[in-house]
Amino acid sequence: MSSAHGGYYVPHTSYWPMVGCAGVMALVAGFAAFLVGAGWGLPLSLAGVVIIILMMIGWFGDVIREKRQGLYNDQMERSFRWGMIWFIFSEVMFFGAFFGALFYARVFSIPWLGGDDPATSQFIWDSVVLSWPTAGPGFLDLDFQVMGAWGLPALNTAILLTSGVTLTIAHHAIKEDHHQRVVWGLVATILLGTLFLGIQMYEYVHAYQDLNLRLDTGIYGSTFFMLTGFHGLHVFIGALMLAVMLVRVLKRHFSADDHFGFEAAAWYWHFVDVVWLLLFIFVYVL
Structure with a gap:
């Protein structure tokens, strides 16, 4: 029902939310795979970006057209x-x-691992001196x-x-x-x-x-x-x-x-x- 009749406009059935979900899943899964060195991670992530851009163009285009038609x-x-x-x-x-x-990392982890509390650090990571900025005890x-x-x-x-x-x-x-x-x-x-x-x-x-x-x-x-x-x-x-x-x-x-x-x-x-x-x-x- 359009605003001309004083009603609340209910949009037509749209597949854009499903397209957007597919794009986000591809982007996140691909980026996670890329971080662990999988060769297919970057292409999948880029495909997710393309899907999301297409979704935004289509969905936002529908909203703009409905607005211009006076449906809101x-x-x-x-x-x-x-x-x-x-x-x-x-x-x-x-x-x-x-x-x-x-x-x-700055307020808790580095002090714990870096010896601010000797009673704790000797059991966590002995004889390590750390202060921010640091890459951490594994990158000394x-x-x-x-x-x-x-x-x-x-x-x-x-x-x-x-x-x-x-x-x-x-x-x-x-x-x-x-x-x-x-x-x-x-x-x-x-x-x-x-x-x-x-x-x-x-x-x-x-x-x-x-x-x-x-x-x-x-x-x-x-x-x-x-x-x-x-x-x-x-x-x-x-x-x-x-x-x-x-x-x-x-x-x-x-x-x-x-x-x-x-x-x-x-x-x-x-x-x-x-x-x-x-x-x-x-x-x-x-």
Whole structure:
């Protein structure tokens, strides 16, 4: 029933959730296999990424078409808002797990294994002296360097914070129905996000080639790359979302009073900004 009759729109039967589940399963299974050295892991993981992208294009396309047809009412708008809030909350829990692993290693595991409590350490890992950053007791002979905070990471922090400013400018512009300013604000934000990813890729190459810092470099390497890598993935997803919003802005899909699609993408981007600030402080600085 459409909003013209005052009802709550019930979408047609959709196969996109099943496609999305298949893509996520392939991505996770392939990535796990890749980490343990299976040759088929990377192709399966990439296939999962392709499936997820196709699912997003198809599913989000259906939602945009239904919105443009006037099938949604105020209740649907509230559902979208709560759906985005819960989605971002799930992302908070996702990153919370990795930050929790980092804090557990630094605050509990390393002191236990490193001799802060002799009565305990002699039974766990005798005569080992550890302090953060470390790869752990199993990598004492591994020669690696940590990634400094005040070079490329600090530059990337400035870039990402600036992107938050340009997106806020675009958000205010859409409320004022200033079309040109919205376009340029979105373009600037997408370009800054792309620059951030480019610098992060260069940083990874530097870490692998010059610092001997890799994903398998013990607890420091694994937490460093898992946190920064998944954050980079979220920057990429956020940039894609903003690119879609840019296309919709150019097609005049939004108005000053009706632009939640844009607003949801902005929420996500600001969440990514906050995660990076925490990551910069607790992974690079401290």
